Amino acid sequence: MESGIQKSNKEYFEMLVKQNMKQAYFTALGFVGSHDAALDLSQEAFIRAYKNFSKFDKKRKFFTWYYKILKNLCLNFIRDKTHKRENHFLEFDNETLRSDNLSEKIENSELISIMEQAIEGLDGDEREIIILREFEGHSYKEISEILNIPIGTVMSKLFYARKKLGEKLRSKV
Template sequence: MLIKRYQEQLYWHIRGIVKNHEDTDDLLQEVFVKVYRNIHKFKGDSKLYTWLYRIATNESLTFLKKRARRYQISNEEVQQQIIDNLESDVYFSGDEIQLKLQKAIATLPEKQRLVFQMKYFQDLKYEEMSTILETSVGALKSSFHIATKKVTAILTED
């Protein structure tokens, strides 16, 4: 039931972070395995989907950090590789503008990138993001504002 209800939302959330279809599928499976093994630890302090999103976010970020360590490169270099690979990804259906947007988002620091993606693409409320990212609403609003300015500046460059 959980998979049926949340699979698509979590797929797009993870895909927004890792950008690659195959990696997203693998991570989505790992997320649901982790949920299955730890459902007894869900206390009900938050909504179930925010708990699922937190697990998906943490798994995705851990995956990217492991990739950086494996190739002995920085997190920024991992982001650049992801965007470079996006252009040849047969599952990426975006046009040139969408690719430029993804490149701009990839230049953001991790927290700003997450907040921007969650607000812009998934239209999550700040209160939900606060629970998922374990950060204050004020900090999230600030991060989104700064991220929006940076992305806008990049997109309006010649």
């Protein structure tokens, strides 16, 4: 006998969680910059989604609906100044890591740290669009659906977010 959660609902929801957990975790990580907080917030958002599952229109993409819950939780977390920020949420991809040159490695780790600080310095909206496009690799159309804005606005927001990121990077170098 299944305890707590009904079986059919549980199996369907489990499938949705497993399909979306990586995307959920990485989105939260981009917002809050800490592994523990990203894990906790992305799981909490799934729990809230489960509690409100009757409101979910099954014709729509689950992540688009779930994203709103996750975003609210992440923004509340960021607003709460009592949380200790970790600031280690980026790494180089495998190609870049292959370098054997020590000074290059040091330069790379400095660049990571500068980029993390620059991203943390962006507003929630700017950070959001950078995460979705540059780190999560969503298409413009997907971002437009998730944020419920036209594709042209997605492109323009991305342009200004990158521009601000450039300014932040310049001020830190």
